[in-house]
Amino acid sequence: MATQSPRVLTIGIDFGGTNLRVAAYQPEKGVLDSIALATRLHAGPQAVVEDMCDAVLRLLEKHAHVGELAGIGVGSPGPLELPAGRLHHPPNLPGWDGFHLLGEMEKRLRLPIAVESDANVAALAEYTLGLGKELGVDSLCMLTLGTGVGNGIILDGKLWHGSTGMGGEAGHMTIEPDGALCGCGNNGCLEACASATALVNAAELLVATGKAPGLAKLKNGDARLTALTIAEAARLGDKAALALYVKTGTSLGVGLAGLINIFNLPLYVVGGGVAESWDLLSPSLFEELERRSYVYSLTAPGRAASAAMPGGGTRVMRARLGPEAGLLGACILPLYQARSNASEPIGIATRVH
Amino acid sequence: MATQSPRVLTIGIDFGGTNLRVAAYQPEKGVLDSIALATRLHAGPQAVVEDMCDAVLRLLEKHAHVGELAGIGVGSPGPLELPAGRLHHPPNLPGWDGFHLLGEMEKRLRLPIAVESDANVAALAEYTLGLGKELGVDSLCMLTLGTGVGNGIILDGKLWHGSTGMGGEAGHMTIEPDGALCGCGNNGCLEACASATALVNAAELLVATGKAPGLAKLKNGDARLTALTIAEAARLGDKAALALYVKTGTSLGVGLAGLINIFNLPLYVVGGGVAESWDLLSPSLFEELERRSYVYSLTAPGRAASAAMPGGGTRVMRARLGPEAGLLGACILPLYQARSNASEPIGIATRVH
Numbered sequence: 001m002a003t004q005s006p007r008v009l010t011i012g013i014d015f016g017g018t019n020l021r022v023a024a025y026q027p028e029k030g031v032l033d034s035i036a037l038a039t040r041l042h043a044g045p046q047a048v049v050e051d052m053c054d055a056v057l058r059l060l061e062k063h064a065h066v067g068e069l070a071g072i073g074v075g076s077p078g079p080l081e082l083p084a085g086r087l088h089h090p091p092n093l094p095g096w097d098g099f100h101l102l103g104e105m106e107k108r109l110r111l112p113i114a115v116e117s118d119a120n121v122a123a124l125a126e127y128t129l130g131l132g133k134e135l136g137v138d139s140l141c142m143l144t145l146g147t148g149v150g151n152g153i154i155l156d157g158k159l160w161h162g163s164t165g166m167g168g169e170a171g172h173m174t175i176e177p178d179g180a181l182c183g184c185g186n187n188g189c190l191e192a193c194a195s196a197t198a199l200v201n202a203a204e205l206l207v208a209t210g211k212a213p214g215l216a217k218l219k220n221g222d223a224r225l226t227a228l229t230i231a232e233a234a235r236l237g238d239k240a241a242l243a244l245y246v247k248t249g250t251s252l253g254v255g256l257a258g259l260i261n262i263f264n265l266p267l268y269v270v271g272g273g274v275a276e277s278w279d280l281l282s283p284s285l286f287e288e289l290e291r292r293s294y295v296y297s298l299t300a301p302g303r304a305a306s307a308a309m310p311g312g313g314t315r316v317m318r319a320r321l322g323p324e325a326g327l328l329g330a331c332i333l334p335l336y337q338a339r340s341n342a343s344e345p346i347g348i349a350t351r352v353h
Numbered sequence: 354m355a356t357q358s359p360r361v362l363t364i365g366i367d368f369g370g371t372n373l374r375v376a377a378y379q380p381e382k383g384v385l386d387s388i389a390l391a392t393r394l395h396a397g398p399q400a401v402v403e404d405m406c407d408a409v410l411r412l413l414e415k416h417a418h419v420g421e422l423a424g425i426g427v428g429s430p431g432p433l434e435l436p437a438g439r440l441h442h443p444p445n446l447p448g449w450d451g452f453h454l455l456g457e458m459e460k461r462l463r464l465p466i467a468v469e470s471d472a473n474v475a476a477l478a479e480y481t482l483g484l485g486k487e488l489g490v491d492s493l494c495m496l497t498l499g500t501g502v503g504n505g506i507i508l509d510g511k512l513w514h515g516s517t518g519m520g521g522e523a524g525h526m527t528i529e530p531d532g533a534l535c536g537c538g539n540n541g542c543l544e545a546c547a548s549a550t551a552l553v554n555a556a557e558l559l560v561a562t563g564k565a566p567g568l569a570k571l572k573n574g575d576a577r578l579t580a581l582t583i584a585e586a587a588r589l590g591d592k593a594a595l596a597l598y599v600k601t602g603t604s605l606g607v608g609l610a611g612l613i614n615i616f617n618l619p620l621y622v623v624g625g626g627v628a629e630s631w632d633l634l635s636p637s638l639f640e641e642l643e644r645r646s647y648v649y650s651l652t653a654p655g656r657a658a659s660a661a662m663p664g665g666g667t668r669v670m671r672a673r674l675g676p677e678a679g680l681l682g683a684c685i686l687p688l689y690q691a692r693s694n695a696s697e698p699i700g701i702a703t704r705v706h
Contacts (some may be wrong), residue, residue: 024384081658088651088658098657137514153615155508162617163492163662166648173611174645179580186610186645213486257539258526262506264515292527292539295519298432299442304451305434305441309516 009069011056012331016118017041017092020048022055024063025331032063034327053108055121071112071334075326076101076168082165084121085115091183092147114337119144120159120168121329122151122321124268126315128332130320134313140267141259142319143170143252145274148183149191153263158340170348171195175254194252196273202244203230212240231277248274249281253288256316260293266311271319278318289316360420364409365684366427369471370445370500371395372458374399377416384418385590399451406461407578424465424687428452428474428679435518438468444536445500467690472497473512473521475674476505476680479622481685488664493620494525494612495672496605498627501536502544506616510686511693515583524548528607546604548665549580561621565593584630601627602634606641613646619664624672630672642669671680 007026014021016039023034035055035168040047047238056072079088085102087093102115116124123142127131132140138157144150149171153160160167171191179188180198192198203225206212215238235242256268274281289296299306299314306313321328360379367374369392376387395398409425421658432441432591438455440446455468469477476495479485485493491510497503503522506513524544525537533539533551545551557579559565571582575695586594609621627634630643642649651658654665674681 060437079647081651084661086658089647091619151615160508160616163619164617164652164658165619165650165666166658169614169616169617169648170611172614172645172647173526174607175530177607186647189645210403228467241510254527255531258523259615260521261522262504262612262615263513263523264517264520264522266516269635292525292542294432294442294525294537294539295522299517299519305439305517305519314516 005121008065008070008335009067010070010331010334011059011072012329013052013056013072014040014118014121014327014330015048015052015074015076016326017077019250020051020055021327022052023058023327023331024059026067026326027332027335031331032066033059035059041095045093045096045101046104049101049104049108053105056109063210069111070338071114072105072336073099073110073114073121073330073333074105074115075118075330075333076115078117078119079116079166079169080115082115082161084165092351112334114331114333115166116159116333117150117152118326119167119171120149120152121252121333121343122271122325123154123168123269124159124311124330124332124336125321125325125327126271126319127154129328130325131267131269131317134320135267135315137266137310139263139265140269141170141265142269142271143190143213143256143261144249144319144325145194145252145270145272146196148191148197148273149195155263159293159336170255170259173255173258175251190251190255194248194255197246199227199230199248199274200225201239202235202247206240206244212238215241226271227277231280234277234280245277245280246284248283250288252281253285254292256285257289257292257296260296260314264295264299264314266309266313266315268314268316269319270316271321271325275318285316354455355587357412358428361423361506362416362420363423363684363687364404364412364425365680365686366409366425366684366685367471367474367680368392368401368405368427368429369679370430370442373404374409374680375405375412376680376684377412378681379420379687380688384680384684385419386412387460388412394446394448398449399457402454402457402461409462409464415528416592420609422464422466423691424685425458425462426474426631426683426690427466427468428683428686429468430473431470431472432519432522433468433470435468435514437518446593449605454545465687467686469512469682469686470503470505471679472503473505473625474686475678476521476622476682476691477512477685478678478682479624479675480507481674482681483678484620484622484670487673488620488668488701490619490663492616492618493622494523494616494618495622495624496543496609496670497665497678498547498601498605498623500551501550502542503625508616512689523608523612525606526611528604543608545563547601547608552580552583552597552601552627553578555600555636556594559593559597565591567591568594571685580626580630586635587630587633595633598630598633599637602637603641605634606638607645609638610642610645610649613642613649613667617652617667619666619668622669622671622672624674627704629673635671640668
């Protein structure tokens, strides 16, 4: 009988501006158990860290017997300085500027902790358990179209951090130099053009100025429209709603065309709530790619220079994992980091799952 | 007495659409000898390859005795598919689509040959012999503002190729979605906004429409203005000329802000003829970086997250090596590839010079 490798356990924390989710995970079984809490932002960073650590300890108490703890992974809003694990003016966490998230957690838990931006852990999950695994590629760039536009980049099996951990902010590349104001202070960022927030803002403006009577009818009192409601209206033939998705696809296409020209990767993954309406945004997205990226036009599946590429060419696809990507990514982060510290990229043969 | 390591020799080829330069090189002595020819584009690819190979053989005949040949390096216009060494619709080499540059040279010379895009060899030179060496960084992104906008990216000591060798085409990221038409078919590429060609085109348009009388006076009959003439006019107080450089700096700033947000590298180098007027374009460039890249605003020298960075923060600087970068880069390419094949990045301690 072959020797079994010892079973391991991890704890993953999906730390969002609104919700906090903490899960116990085993590679063989997936998520064993999880705790969901509201993020007590009003109570300050120390209180939130206390909530996270309490949840970790509760899960460990219950599940520590199933395997050796490989570590605790945290997906946090950014910008996050690495390896320090310190936040810098995070737009969705007022009062957290300069907060040493990693250090404060280590002080309380005295356990191995790995911190990454939320977009990076989502990309890691998609790479290890989603499309990356499915296509057998060793590099990908993921964009998550949600409240903002998150970005995680994996090159040759490793998360790309840059010098201070702040790489992978393609959500803030400029798409329209004189476009809408972004939370970062710039105008016309991808985030200001193609996030769920941007889509809803544009729809609300049309409603307020009487230019979208169909969408106006869908409004439920004072509540704001959602990306999903707008998509439903578009599918039922509302032209204003469809135009908003076409515009989102166009902006996303401008950004992705740039990223394809810069990186020439085999896989670009689009996740987040807006990507759930892939049918509505992808036609204009691919139109922009053909026009604005000659690297894409040479390397798309079936084209002149695509044959030697893993996955058969430059793929631009909707994410597989959905809203669980962030929590799953946090859960597998300690396993990734252990390999990374050993200078071993997560290759196709050594994936953590 | 310590054993001397054996002396090596390389041959570098700077293959341009107009000129062909071939040099013999030794790491200890630099360029030993060189041959300059016109590129016989009208005679077709085989004739040009024959010219290159003849020049290589002439230099080898003369200099082979000085050391062991480490290889022949070629910097070629792109897009170049790697590792195949095949050109795909190169805009400045009509009739070369699908041409196997590497294979044809190997067939003729039966010697070790390394081929890279011209922008990649220039970046390699700046990394190994220029600013990269000076600042001791292990990653950089270089943009060359010339006829087009070339781009070479070095990450953790290695040229970034992407899946098919076509990475590093930041010259074709979109800066203005409805901007001027680019040679690649897209509108508003960085190349169409910030190359020498774009600068001169904009100046000629102003002259033709009577909007730049100062520049009109500088025109020498039918000859086109040059980036240098326009810069001289700007320095003498010509407002239209200065505005053209300010605009170039702005476009470059939009592009570099995106690249800084995406990569978070310690060094961005700007080369090529337009960069020689750094005094004219850099004020608007840095204004855009502060506004459009929060990664820059957090990591510029002296800022909150800059301390741990090699080189002291995110540096955006004019290239050191000037017009020789392409030829020097081709000369050192065989030395870089030898280390690369041995999976050893060109680290600070093991630079080829």
